[in-house]
Amino acid sequence: MRKMNVAKKIYCRVFQLGMRIALPFLPYREPKLIEGVSGVPAVLREHHIDCVMLVTDAGVHGLGLTAHLEEELKAAGIRCVVYDRTVANPTVANVEEARGLYLEKGCQGLIAFGGGSSMDCAKAVGARIVRPGKSLDKMEGLLHVMHRLPLLIAVPTTAGTGSETTLAAVITDEKIHHKYPINDFSLIPHYAVLDPDVTLNLPRQLTATTGMDALTHAVEAYIGRSTTKGTRAAAIEAVQLIFANLPEAYYNGHNREARANMLRAAYLAGTAFTKSYVGYVHAVAHSLGGRYGIAHGLANSVLLPVVLKAYGSAAWKKLAQLARATGVSDSASDEAAAKEFIAYIDAMNAAMDIPETLPGIRTEDIPQLARYADHEANPLYPVPVLWGPDQLENMYKQVQEVSTHDGNGNSNHSQTAA
Structure with a gap:
């Protein structure tokens, strides 16, 4: 079996060494934590948001897991636009459909509610909103967004992806069946809600x-x-x-x-x-x-x-x-x-x-x-x-x-x- 050639190995390790040296100087951050979904409306109000898009999937929405949050938003006078068509491996079509709805309804922020797929979809929607002239495939890899996203709150319903704190979104181009990561510091959610009740x-x-x-x-x-x-x-x-x-x-x-x-x-x-x-x-x-x-x-x-x-x-x-x-x-x-x-x-x-x-x-x-x-x-x-x-x-x-x-x-x- 042919192994990686020496020149490529040297290139890989030099690249990785450079990234490691740069680590202390890169703008990593952790999201601020919100205590339970009931705390979400206050954060939105703090940021003067009166219309938010809730990005989730049909399973989570159908089980009523988002109902409590939707009720809290309604009671606070915050309009909630629900996009619940995210698939297990979120696609470019998902992102573009959600983005169109976000713009049509005049949303001002995003709540990702679900597993990693919903969070990846919401992150990519945010990236496309702030980079309307740049397609998702052009954002593949490292640091190709480079714009601050609309306010993004992540509510994980699974204890797995950790996407609520990461700089990554993984999107599938459904036309060529290729799945690729987008990595950018701007994709780190601004807030995260670690609420065990939504995972029970x-x-x-x-x-x-x-x-x-x-x-x-x-x-x-x-x-x-x-x-x-x-x-x-x-x-x-x-x-x-x-x-x-x-x-x-x-x-x-x-x-x-x-x-x-x-x-x-x-x-x-x-x-x-x-x-x-x-x-x-x-x-x-x-x-x-x-x-x-x-x-x-x-x-x-x-x-x-x-x-x-x-x-x-x-x-x-x-x-x-x-x-x-x-x-x-x-x-x-x-x-x-x-x-x-x-x-x-x-x-x-x-x-x-x-x-x-x-x-x-x-x-x-x-x-x-x-x-x-x-x-x-x-x-x-x-x-x-x-x-x-x-x-x-x-x-x-x-x-x-x-x-x-x-x-x-x-x-x-x-x-x-x-």
Whole structure:
């Protein structure tokens, strides 16, 4: 298998070193926290906003999760325009449709209410409002918005993406089935509401996959090569909270303390990867979401232990530190502790019925998917070890659900590609 050539490796590491040196001087910020959705109207009034767009999805809206907020806004005399057509992997069409409604109704701010998809959609809507002459595909990558967004309040209903505190929005071009990130400091929400009450009815499987999404953020941020004292501390606390609370949130969804702790974990993981970035788990997962519509949390859940194993000795030291910090291992051997940490993740996935493979990955698509992942990750993501498209292809093959046929022509879909 061909590996990344030396010249490209040098370029990637020099780029990452430059970003790391620049870290203290970049305009990172954290959103201000609002205590419960009842506090939202006062913030809007403070900013002289009397018409706001609520960006959500049909599932969240249909369950009535936004009803309390809508009632609070109405009582405060604030008009609320609802856009609830956001899909699981928000598309360019979603963003343009919501933007048109925002302008038509004279909205002055945005409330993202839901999972990462609703928040990504709202962020992209804000970006298009302040950059009307720039298409979303021209904003792909780092620092291509560079304008202050309208007031943006994020209300997460899942404890996973951490999008309420990150500078990233991930959008899918539905015409070419390509999913790409937009990263800009202006996309960090101005306010966030961490209210466990809006997460209590989250379905069990979404609780599992979004929780493992948060774990992926924390782990990838921690094991990368661009960490700070602050991001390492946030990542460790996030992993500790997830290990201690995700099983309880999964089995007993109405445990308010566990839900609150998971929201805290997702928030911490978000603050960590906003500065320290993610890794190849995300790059591969994004390409799968864009091509096949595979939910991001599910893709990350399945890919995380696979990619960590493939990193090998390059990640052992930091994975061992996480293992010891969380009580998963007390081994003095980094290799042994790291492997115990990965095994713990495997066991969590199994206990929550998260599969080991992902359906629908076509072998003929893998080379292009790997090129997309390579384009996203390199040189930006400070991964433990650098891979080119050829090595990335193997990640898809390891999680690919393939069909085999026995001599009687019966199909079996349970095997994993080698």
